[in-house]
Every structure is written in C-alpha cells, then in structure tokens.
Amino acid sequence: MTLLHLAVLAPFLMAIVVPFLYRYLRQIHTGWFVLLLPVLLFAYLIQFLPSVANGESIMETMAWVPSLGINFTVYVDGLGLLFALLITGIGALVVLYSIYYLSKKTEALNNFYVYLLMFMGAMLGVVLADNLIVLYVFWELTSLASSLLIGYWFHREKSRYGAQKSMLITVFGGFAMLAGFSLLYVMAGTFSIRELIAQADVIAGHALFLPAMLLVLLGAFTKSAQFPFHIWLPDAMEAPTPVSAYLHSATMVKAGIYLVARLTPVFAGGAEWFWIVSGFGLFTLIWGSYSAIKQTDLKSILAFSTVSQLGLIMCLLGIGSSAVHFGYGSPESELYLIATLTAVFHLINHATFKGCLFMVVGIVDHETGTRDIRKLGGLMTFMPVTFTLAVVGSLSMAGLPPFNGFLSKEMFFTAVLRAAQLDIFNMETWGLLFPVIAWVASVFTFIYSMILLFKTFTGKYQPEKLDKKPHEAPVGMLVSPVILGSLVIILGFFPNVLSHTLLKPAMVSILPMLLETIDHFGVHIYMWHGFNAELMMTIGVVAAGTVLYRVMFKGESIYERLRQTDPLNHIYDSALVGLIKGSIAITRVQMTGLLRDYFAYMSVFMILLLGYATYRYQALAIDMESVAPISTYVWILAIVFILSTLSVPFINHRLTAIIAVGVIGFLLALLFVVFRAPDLALTQLLVETVMVVLFLLCFYHLPELRKESFKPIFKWTNVIISVAVGAIVTLIAFGSLAAGHHLNFEPISTYFIENSYTLAGGKNMVNVILVDFRGLDTVLEVLVLAIAALGVVTMVKLRMTGREDV
Amino acid sequence: MRVNNVMLYTITRVVVFIILSFSIYLFFAGHHNPGGGFIGGLMTAAALLLLYLSFDLKTIKQIIPFNYTWMIAIGLLLSLGTGVASMLLGYPFLTQFFDYFDLPFLGETELATAVLFDVGIYLTVVGITLLSILTIGEDR
Numbered sequence: 001m002t003l004l005h006l007a008v009l010a011p012f013l014m015a016i017v018v019p020f021l022y023r024y025l026r027q028i029h030t031g032w033f034v035l036l037l038p039v040l041l042f043a044y045l046i047q048f049l050p051s052v053a054n055g056e057s058i059m060e061t062m063a064w065v066p067s068l069g070i071n072f073t074v075y076v077d078g079l080g081l082l083f084a085l086l087i088t089g090i091g092a093l094v095v096l097y098s099i100y101y102l103s104k105k106t107e108a109l110n111n112f113y114v115y116l117l118m119f120m121g122a123m124l125g126v127v128l129a130d131n132l133i134v135l136y137v138f139w140e141l142t143s144l145a146s147s148l149l150i151g152y153w154f155h156r157e158k159s160r161y162g163a164q165k166s167m168l169i170t171v172f173g174g175f176a177m178l179a180g181f182s183l184l185y186v187m188a189g190t191f192s193i194r195e196l197i198a199q200a201d202v203i204a205g206h207a208l209f210l211p212a213m214l215l216v217l218l219g220a221f222t223k224s225a226q227f228p229f230h231i232w233l234p235d236a237m238e239a240p241t242p243v244s245a246y247l248h249s250a251t252m253v254k255a256g257i258y259l260v261a262r263l264t265p266v267f268a269g270g271a272e273w274f275w276i277v278s279g280f281g282l283f284t285l286i287w288g289s290y291s292a293i294k295q296t297d298l299k300s301i302l303a304f305s306t307v308s309q310l311g312l313i314m315c316l317l318g319i320g321s322s323a324v325h326f327g328y329g330s331p332e333s334e335l336y337l338i339a340t341l342t343a344v345f346h347l348i349n350h351a352t353f354k355g356c357l358f359m360v361v362g363i364v365d366h367e368t369g370t371r372d373i374r375k376l377g378g379l380m381t382f383m384p385v386t387f388t389l390a391v392v393g394s395l396s397m398a399g400l401p402p403f404n405g406f407l408s409k410e411m412f413f414t415a416v417l418r419a420a421q422l423d424i425f426n427m428e429t430w431g432l433l434f435p436v437i438a439w440v441a442s443v444f445t446f447i448y449s450m451i452l453l454f455k456t457f458t459g460k461y462q463p464e465k466l467d468k469k470p471h472e473a474p475v476g477m478l479v480s481p482v483i484l485g486s487l488v489i490i491l492g493f494f495p496n497v498l499s500h501t502l503l504k505p506a507m508v509s510i511l512p513m514l515l516e517t518i519d520h521f522g523v524h525i526y527m528w529h530g531f532n533a534e535l536m537m538t539i540g541v542v543a544a545g546t547v548l549y550r551v552m553f554k555g556e557s558i559y560e561r562l563r564q565t566d567p568l569n570h571i572y573d574s575a576l577v578g579l580i581k582g583s584i585a586i587t588r589v590q591m592t593g594l595l596r597d598y599f600a601y602m603s604v605f606m607i608l609l610l611g612y613a614t615y616r617y618q619a620l621a622i623d624m625e626s627v628a629p630i631s632t633y634v635w636i637l638a639i640v641f642i643l644s645t646l647s648v649p650f651i652n653h654r655l656t657a658i659i660a661v662g663v664i665g666f667l668l669a670l671l672f673v674v675f676r677a678p679d680l681a682l683t684q685l686l687v688e689t690v691m692v693v694l695f696l697l698c699f700y701h702l703p704e705l706r707k708e709s710f711k712p713i714f715k716w717t718n719v720i721i722s723v724a725v726g727a728i729v730t731l732i733a734f735g736s737l738a739a740g741h742h743l744n745f746e747p748i749s750t751y752f753i754e755n756s757y758t759l760a761g762g763k764n765m766v767n768v769i770l771v772d773f774r775g776l777d778t779v780l781e782v783l784v785l786a787i788a789a790l791g792v793v794t795m796v797k798l799r800m801t802g803r804e805d806v
Numbered sequence: 807m808r809v810n811n812v813m814l815y816t817i818t819r820v821v822v823f824i825i826l827s828f829s830i831y832l833f834f835a836g837h838h839n840p841g842g843g844f845i846g847g848l849m850t851a852a853a854l855l856l857l858y859l860s861f862d863l864k865t866i867k868q869i870i871p872f873n874y875t876w877m878i879a880i881g882l883l884l885s886l887g888t889g890v891a892s893m894l895l896g897y898p899f900l901t902q903f904f905d906y907f908d909l910p911f912l913g914e915t916e917l918a919t920a921v922l923f924d925v926g927i928y929l930t931v932v933g934i935t936l937l938s939i940l941t942i943g944e945d946r
Contacts, residue, residue, distance in 0.1 A: 063898045678840040682832075686848035690935055693855050697943040761904035761918055763838035770842060771920040771927070775900040778844075779885050782930045786878045789934040793875070796941045 002060045004074040007044055008128055010037060011121030015114045022110035030109045031099035034117065038092035041124075045076075045084050052081050053501045055508060059130065069191050075130035078505025082344070083127035083258055085502075086351050090250040091120050093480035097359055098242035100477035101366060112152060116243070119145035123251050127258055132181040132191040136174070139219070142255060143170040146247050150239040162235035165572070169222050169232045177219025177259075183212035184266075197265045197512060204269065213267050216259070217276060224256025224310050227284040231568050234303040241362030244299060248306055249354035254347065257310065260317050261343070261510045268321035278318025278419075278434075284311025286437050289444035291566055293451065298361045298371040301448050302354065305397065308441065309350050312412060316343035319419045319434075323511055337511070339415035344506045345525065346408035348498065349396070349491060353405055356484035357393040357452070360386055363477060364456060369467030373451065378461030382470045385478055387457045392485045396492070398449035398545075399442060399538065404491035406538075407525055412438065413534040439537055446545030447552075495525040600721055607724045614728075614735060623738035634674060641667050654702065658695050662688060679766040811860070818860040825853035833928055834921075843924035847931030854936060863944060874940070877933035885926030888919050 014037050022030045048058060057077035064072045076084070095116070102109060122145055125138030143166070151163030185191055187206045188199045196203065203209055220226075225233040233253065237244055247253070260277060267273045288308025295301045320340030323333040363386050364379065365371045380387045392403065399409030416438040420431040463469070472478075491498070590601065614620055630638075644663045651657045665688035672681035739745075752765050752773065762768040770778050829849030836842030857866050889900035904918035 062893075062896065064893075066898055679842070679845070682840055682845050683848070686845060686852060689852055690848060690855065690939070693859065694939055694942070697939060701942075760902060760920065761837070762920070764836060764840065764842070766840075767836045767842040768920075770844070771836075771923050772902045775889070775902065775920075775923060778927060779882075779889070779900075782885065782927055782934075783882060785934045786882060786930060789878065789938045790875075792938040793941050 002062070002074075003044075004058070004060045004076070004128075005062055005072065007041055008074060008124045009121065010041065011117040011124065015117040015121070018113045018117065019110045022113075026104075029099050029104045030113055031095055031102075034113045035092060035095045035099070037117070038088045038095060038120065042085065042088040042092060045081065045088060048076050048081055049501055052076065052078055052505045055505065064134070069131075069185075069189075070133045071131055071192075072134055073130035073192065074128050075194070076128060077509045078502070078507070079258070079261060079509035080127050082348070082502050082506045083254070084124055086254075086348070087120060087123045087127065087251050090246060090351060090355055090484075093355070093483060094242045094246040094250075097245070097362070097477060097480040098240070100474055101242050101362060102240065112149075112240070115145050115148040115152065116246070119149060119247065119252070123255065126255050130193050132184065132193065132196075135193075136178050136181060139177070139223070139255065140171065140174050142252055143167060143174060143223075146170075146236070146252050149243045149247065150236045152240055152243070153238070156238065158235070159238040162232070162238040166232040166236050168576075169229055173219040173222025173229065176215045176222075180212045180215030180217075180219065183208045183215065187212065193262060193266075196263075200266050200269075203266060209267075209270075210272060213273060214276075216263060216267075220256035220259040221280060222256070223259070224253050224314065225284075225307050226256070226280050226311060226314060227287050227307075228568050230284060230288065230307040231566055231572055233307055234300050234566070237297075237299040237303045241299070241358060241365060244302075245355050245358035245362070248303065249358055250351040253306060253310055254351075257313050257317070257343075257347065260314065261506075264317065264321050264324070264510050265512050268324040270325075274318055274321055274325070276318070277321065278315045281311045281313070281315030281318055282434065282437050284308065285315060286441040286444070287311075289441045289448065292448040293444055295448075296373050298364065298373060298376075298452065298456065299358075301373075301452055302357055302361060305445070305448060306350075306354060308445065309346075309354070309397075312441075313343050313346055313350070315438075316340070316346065316412065316415055317510075319415050320510070322419075322422060336415075336418065337507070338411060338418070340507055340510055341503060342408055342411040342415050344503055344510070345411065345495070345498075348502070349404040349408050349488070352484050352487045352491065353393045353396040353403070356389055356481045356488060357397065359477075359481035359484070360390045360393060363473040363481070366477075367468065367473055368470045370465070373455040375462060375465035376456045377459035378457070379470055380457040381461075383457075383472050385472060385482070389478075389481045389485045390453055390457060392488050394449040394453040396488045397452075398446045399541070402492045403488050404495065405488070407492065407495050409442065410534045410538065411525070413537050417533060435537075439541065442537075442541045443544045443548065446541050447549050450545065450549050499525065596718070600718070603721050603725050607721070607728055610728050610732060614731065619735040619739060620731060621738035621742070622734045623741055627737070634671075637667060637671060637674065641671075654699070658692070658699075662692055665691070677766075679764070814860050818856055822853050822857055825849060825856070829853060833924070836924060837918065837920070843927030844931055847928040848935065850928070851932050851935035854932075855939065858940070858943070863940070872936075874933040874937035877929050878937065881926045881929030881931075881933060883926070884929065885923050888923045888926070892919075 014034065018030060018034065021033050025033075051058070057075065059073060059075045061074075062072040064070050095113075098112070098116075102112060119142060122138045122141035126135055126142060129135040129138060147163040147167035147170075150166055151159050153159045154163075181191070184196060184203065187203050187208055188196050190196060190199075203212075222229040233248060236248055239247070264273075285308050288304045288306075288311055292301050292304035292308065295304060316339045320336055320338075320343060323336040323340065326333040326336070361371060363383070364376065367383070368376065368379070370376065396403035396405035399405050413435070416434040419434045422431055592598075641664065644660055644667065648657060648660050648664075651660060665684065669681045669684040669688065672678075672684055740747075749765075752769055756762055756765045756768040756773075760768045760772040762772070829846050829852075832841035832849055833843060833846030834841070836846065854866075854870065857870075888902070892901040892903070893899050900923075902918060902920040902923065904920065906917075
C-alpha cells in the first residue's frame with residue numbers, strides 16, 4: 001500500500017464520507033468538500049511530470065491474488081499520467097461548476113457526488129492499472145458509475161432509458177474485453193500490460209491473436225462510442241450537464257481510446273489492426289458529424305460531435321500504428337508518427353473545447369430553461385461572457401485559427417494525406433478515401449459548430465418561447481468554462497508547452513522504443529506552416545461549410561425533412577424487445593411452477609453433461625481391486641439409509657415424511673462418524689436439528705397435502721430419470737476411484753495435512769481449511785446465506801399488499 | 807388452551823446454558839479440535855431456538871433484544887475486515903497470522919487473526935439462522 005495506491009483509492013474513500021457530510025453539514029454545498037479531492041490529486045499527480053518527461057516511469061505493486069498473477073499494480077508513464085491529469089483536472093473544474101449547477105435545496109447531492117467520486121476513482125484505476133484484470137474491474141466500475149449518473153434524475157423515463165442503454169452496451173463490450181484479456185493470458189501467461197508488450201512477438205504469431213484483438217477492440221469501441229455502438233452516447237445526455245461535460249467529453253468515452261493506445265504495442269503492425277481501428281474511426285467520424293447537423297437539441301449536437309471526434313482520434317491511432325509495421329527508426333515510420341502525435345494532441349484539445357462547450361450549453365439550459373435551437377436565438381446581448389466562451393469553443397471545434405482545434409485539425413489533414421500515400425495493406429486502392437472522408441466530415445463539423453454558435457446566440461430573440469428570462473450566469477458557474485476556454489486559446493498560441501512534458505512521454509508509451517531509437521524525434525507544432533495542401537483543405541472546408549449553412553439552414557424546414565433519431569436506435573430497441581419476449585417465452589416453458597419439473601430438468605441436464613463427459617474422456621472403469629472391505633455395521637447403515645430414502649415417496653402423511661427425511665439426515669451424520677469426520681458429523685447434526693425446527697415452523701403455513709395422481713407415463717419417466725441419476729453418480733464414483741488408482745494421484749489432503757500446523761498453527765485441519773486456506777470460499781458462502789436470509793425477510797415481511805408492479 | 811409446561815420451562819432454563827457454554831467451547835476448540843465458527847454458531851442458534859420454542863417469541867425478544875440483521879452485517883464486516891486488514895499491511899487478501907504469546911494466567915497461548923475471522927462467521931451464522939427462522943415463525 002503506497003501513496004500511489006491511496007491516490008487511486010482516495011475517491012472511493014471520499015465517497016464513503018460524502019453522505020455524512022451531506023447529512024450533517026447541510027448549510028454548506030457538499031460540492032465544496034468534494035472539490036478538495038480532485039484538486040489535491042491533481043497537485044499530487046503533477047509532481048510526476050518532470051520524471052515522466054525524462055522518460056521514466058513509476059511502478060508500485062501491491063499483491064492482490066498473487067497465485068493467479070493478479071496484482072494491484074499502479075503504473076505511471078506518459079500516457080497514464082496524461083489521462084490521470086485530465087481526469088483530476090477536468091474533474092475539479094466539473095465539480096466546481098456543479099456546485100452552481102445543482103441546487104443544494106432540491107437535489108439529492110449525496111447520491112450525485114458519491115456516483116461522481118466512484119466514477120473518478122474508477123477512471124483513475126483504469127488509466128493507472130498495469131494489470132489487465134484490475135483494469136477490467138475498474139472499467140466495469142466506470143460503466144456502473146456512469147449509468148448511475150445518467151439515471152441520476154431517475155424519475156424521468158428518458159434518463160432511465162439512457163442509463164439502461166449505456167449500461168447494456170458498455171457492459172456487453174466489457175465482457176467481450178474480459179474474454180480478450182483471458183485469451184491474451186492464454187497466449188502470454190501474464191496479465192501485466194508491460195510484460196505483454198515485451199512478448200508482443202509471441203502474441204503476434206499465435207493462432208488466438210485475431211480473436212483476442214477483436215474482443216478487446218469490441219470493449220474499446222463500445223466504450224468509446226464507435227459506430228455502430230455510438231447510439232448510447234446521445235441518450236446519455238439525459239444526465240445533468242456537469243456529468244455530460246465530464247463523462248462524455250473528457251473521461252469515460254476516452255477510456256476506449258486509452259485502451260487502444262495502450263495496447264497498440266501489443267497488437268499493431270498487422271493489417272487487421274490498422275484497418276479495423278482506422279476504418280471504424282473514419283466511419284464514426286463521418287457518421288457522427290452528419291448526424292450532429294440533424295439535431296435540434298444543443299446537447300444532442302454536442303453528443304454526436306463527441307462521437308465523431310472520438311472517431312477522428314481512433315482513426316489517427318489506427319494510421320499511427322503503421323509506424324510499427326515499418327519498424328522504429330525507419331524514415332517511413334517518422335511520417336506516421338505524426339498521426340499518433342495528433343491523436344494525443346487532439347485528445348487534450350477535445351477535452352478542453354468540448355468541456356467548455358458542454359458547460360456553455362449547461363449555462364444556456366440553466367438560464368433559459370430550454371436547449372432547443374428552434375426556441376433559442378439572440379442570446380448574445382444577454383450573456384456576453386457565455387457568448388465569448390461559445391465563440392472560442394465552437395471555432396476551435398470547427399478547426400479555425402487561432403485556436404488549438406485548428407492545429408490538431410491541420411495535423412489530422414497531414415496524417416490522412418500521408419496515409420493516402422501508404423503502400424501497405426492495400427492502401428494503394430483504398431487510400432484516397434481517407435482524405436476525402438476526412439474533408440467531408442470536416443465540412444459537417446464546421447456546419448454544426450456554426451449551428452451551435454449562431455442559432456443560439458444570434459438571430460431573433462424569442463422571449464415567448466422561453467421559460468425564464470435569460471441573464472448572465474453567476475460568476476462561480478463561469479469560472480470553469482473560462483479556465484477551459486483560456487486553455488483553448490493558450491494551447492492554440494503556445495502548443496509546444498505540452499510537447500516535451502506530456503505529448504512526447506505519451507507517444508513513447510503508445511509506441512515504445514521510440515525514445516531509445518529516435519531520440520531526435522522532436523515534437524514541434526506550429527500555427528503557420530505555409531500554403532500547403534492542408535491549409536487549402538481548411539479554406540475549402542470554410543467555404544463549403546459557409547455556403548451549405550447559408551443554403552440549407554435558412555429556416556427550420558430542414559429539421560422536418562431530416563430524421564433526427566439515428567436509424568440504428570430502431571435496431572437496438574427492437575433487439576431489446578425481442579430479448580424480453582424471448583426470455584419470457586423461455587421462462588414460461590421452464591418455470592412450470594411444479595417442483596417435480598424443475599428437478600426433472602436439472603437431473604436430465606446433469607445426466608447428459610456427466611454422461612457425455614465420462615464418454616468423452618473414457619472414464620468408465622470399475623476397479624474393484626483397490627476397494628476397501630465393507631464392514632458389517634456399514635452394511636447395516638447403508639441398508640437402513642436406502643430403505644428410509646425409498647420410503648419417502650410412499651408416505652402420504654406430511655409429518656411422517658419430515659421424520660423420514662430427518663432420519664436420512666441423522667444417518668448421514670452417523671456415516672460421517674463412522675468414517676471419522678467429527679467436524680462434518682457435528683455440522684450435519686446441527687443443521688438437521690435446525691432444519692427440523694424450521695420444518696415445524698413452516699408446517700403451520702403449508703396447505704393440506706394433496707393426493708396427486710398422474711398418468712402412468714409420468715411416473716415412468718420419473719423412475720427412469722432417478723435411476724439414471726443414481727447410476728451415473730455411482731459410475732463416476734467408481735470411475736474416479738479407478739482413475740486415481742491408475743494415475744497414482746496424490747490426494748489433495750496431503751498438502752493440508754503437512755502444512756496446516758506449520759502454516760496456520762491449527763491442529764484441526766478442517767477448520768484450518770475453512771478459515772485459512774480457503775477463507776475466501778467461507779466468506780462468500782456465508783455471504784450467500786446472508787443474502788438468502790435477507791430474501792426470506794423481504795418475501796415474508798415486505799409482502800406486496802395490492803396489485804403492485806414488480 | 808393453557809398447558810402447564812413447568813417441566814419444559816425448568817429443563818429449558820438449565821439446558822440452554824449448557825448448550826450455550828458448549829457452543830462457546832466448540833467455537834474456541836475449533837482451531838485444534840472439532841468445532842469452529844460455523845458449528846459454534848449453529849449450536850448457539852440451536853440453544854436460542856430452544857428458548858424461542860419453549861417460551862413465546864415476545865418474552866424472549868424482551869430478554870434477548872438482538873437485531874439479527876445487524877448481527878449479520880457486523881459478522882460479515884468482521885470477516886471481510888480481517889481480509890482487508892492484511893491487504894493494508896501489504897499481504898494478499900485474507901492472509902491470516904498467528905503467533906504464540908506468554909499471557910498471564912493462561913501461560914503460552916496461541917493467538918491468531920483467524921479467530922477474529924471466525925467470530926465474524928459465528929455472528930453471521932447465528933444471525934442468518936435466527937433471522938430466517940424467526941421471520942417465518944412470526945409470519946401469521
């Protein structure tokens with residue numbers, strides 16, 4: 001446990017305290033306490049900047065499940081630090097903004113900040129973990145926390161819908177990713193990302209390489225809202241605006257990008273990675289930007305814009321991965337390094353201008369009561385500061401000088417132009433698509449940026465359509481967007497501030513060996529780079545965009561002609577309905593309400609599974625030679641046992657049946673005594689006693705035992721099933737005995753017999769196993785029991801009274 | 807119908823204490839002899855059940871005012887807490903420690919964190935058994 005581990009876990013610890021702060025210090029907005037944490041974390045993390053800039057990395061390991069190779073390893077390198085700084089830095093600004101956005105009188109602040117802190121901690125865990133399983137745990141936590149945040153206003157149906165959607169899609173991807181991680185473990189025998197990178201050659205030659213890559217990418221694409229999984233992101237806009245600014249511009253959706261960047265050294269170099277990553281990225285770019293111009297809701301515009309910008313970054317990472325193909329240090333690879341550099345740079349830029357814009361939209365929503373661009377207009381005079389921020393953000397998003405978006409847009413053009421000249425992976429034929437699609441998507445980007453800016457702040461002011469009289473936001477609410485807006489300008493004029501401190505270390509993480517082989521690779525970003533093809537493309541974007549905006553968005557008629565919802569939503573919705581219908585149908589067949597049927601299903605399944613397994617592995621063997629002789633009293637016990645078991649089905653009186661079952665239980669205890677297992681015998685005796693009491697109590701509630709009559713055919717199937725179960729269990733017992741004898745297995749108990757006293761200091765082996773060697777099992781078993789007991793309480797005490805819906 | 811249960815009451819009063827002390831013995835014996843948290847817990851639950859069965863629920867509730875839901879929670883927290891505690895010290899989750907100490911009156915005694923873990927299991931088992939049985943029993 002080091003300070004670094006504590007830093008990752010600090011948000012969770014803070015989340016425990018928040019409800020108490022909320023309850024006992026009501027007069028102070030809970031956000032002020034929460035604000036301290038990201039600020040402190042940011043200050044702590046920024047200390048690593050100098051050493052990381054020198055190419056060093058910090059690693060701290062804490063054992064978690066060392067026997068399975070799962071360790072909580074915190075690893076700080078360029079890429080991790082960049083993300084961690086974004087998470088804590090933007091996190092601090094978002095918390096500050098939320099203090100003014102969410103009223104302390106009407107909102108359930110404790111829930112909000114607990115979810116937000118949970119999310120922050122989970123994100124930090126994702127970007128700083130070196131172990132894939134730890135990464136996965138935090139990854140799913142981000143899904144969970146974000147869906148809680150999206151559904152924060154849970155009384156709205158759309159919020160719940162959005163939360164469910166994001167949860168279903170991202171958790172589905174997460175599961176796929178877990179499978180991919182498992183395959184990676186199969187190939188390389190480690191969960192550590194750094195060790196995986198070291199074994200990249202082994203993995204690349206393995207048969208499971210492609211399945212593992214596809215599964216991992218599925219996780220990354222669902223999280224980063226790549227086509228066709230992007231449909232959850234617009235619905236996630238039902239969350240409060242600070243959440244949108246945080247989750248959907250700066251952090252959560254970038255987790256997928258982080259994963260792709262992080263695993264580039266493992267997977268890159270082949271054509272599949274290049275084509276899948278850049279292809280999906282490119283398509284998402286154009287699909288998202290086209291969808292954005294159809295929207296009338298400001299937040300929906302931003303949502304689709306985020307989708308398209310994420311596609312842009314993804315595409316760049318794909319193009320950049322071709323550097324691996326050429327080999328580090330070769331002259332071609334340096335050309336494609338620019339793509340990776342742009343990806344990292346645009347990641348930062350996007351976080352600044354999109355965060356700023358989300359906050360601007362939040363202010364507009366907060367002060368006017370609507371986000372519909374058909375109702376808004378002419379707000380420029382009422383909100384001068386907000387307007388200025390919107391100008392900065394939108395122009396940066398559109399890629400105009402002198403803002404940082406311009407720089408990364410130009411570099412993006414450079415990258416796609418270079419990509420078109422690639423002569424690998426069939427790029428000779430398809431390469432031209434890259435700059436063309438990029439240019440068209442940029443035109444769309446320009447148009448929606450202009451819609452966002454002009455439809456809201458210029459044009460006719462329509463007070464009759466607004467709920468509130470608009471005025472400028474309070475100062476506190478403006479602080480965060482002003483900081484982000486200034487960053488947009490500062491990074492525009494002085495982009496090289498970040499070059500050596502953040503950009504270069506991050507690139508070294510994505511393309512390791514870079515620092516060793518081409519140390520002279522400098523990062524220099526300039527605003528002015530001459531009259532070249534990129535600048536011409538930008539001029540073309542502005543010209544085409546302006547014309548299209550003028551012609552098409554004259555009135556509102558365009559929105560009536562275009563369908564605003566994404567057609568893919570329909571597929572999702574019908575799939576969801578189909579899923580529910582299908583599960584209802586299966587449940588109807590399976591859940592007949594008759595205990596006999598359930599037992600029949602389970603037994604038949606067991607017979608088939610075990611029967612197949614014994615057949616498949618030819619485990620059918622009866623070896624009577626090694627069997628110990630059976631003494632007389634065991635014979636007697638066994639006969640009584642069998643007789644009392646057989647008598648149960650023929651008893652018609654319930655009390656007698658209970659007694660007969662009790663006899664079986666006590667006989668079992670006796671068998672344990674005979675075979676010298678006092679612990680088991682004691683447990684069995686006590687459990688049996690408690691069971692009898694339970695039976696007696698339940699007896700009162702049970703209905704009269706009905707004499708049930710079935711058709712003879714039913715009885716015969718039952719007989720067949722029960723005989724088959726008995727036969728297969730007996731066969732397995734014999735088979736395993738013979739197999740153990742044949743293979744000369746060492747019994748599992750030897751280890752415990754030898755070590756229980758020396759390692760755990762206990763002479764009772766059973767107990768030592770329960771509390772020490774297999775303590776986790778015990779805890780989880782007891783946990784299951786506790787859940788069962790609580791289930792009993794809920795079912796009995798909180799019984800539904802009327803015709804309530806579940 | 808009133809039944810005179812003098813015999814039952816008298817015997818219960820004596821027997822419950824015998825069972826309870828035996829359950830505590832069983833609990834502590836667990837490390838070296840048959841017994842342990844699970845069995846001790848079940849035995850205690852059996853003793854308390856005997857009380858509930860011979861007297862009525864209300865009377866016993868006044869005498870033993872335990873909230874079994876809380877008991878489960880505390881038990882689980884205790885068990886998991888020993889696991890987390892070893893993590894804080896830099897060992898894997900649920901590592902147990904033991905050592906021998908020279909205590910006054912008892913002489914050299916073995917103290918193990920496993921006992922704390924077992925106390926958690928004990929409390930949880932007692933809580934679960936009684937909570938579920940009493941809930942069903944109270945249901946009218």
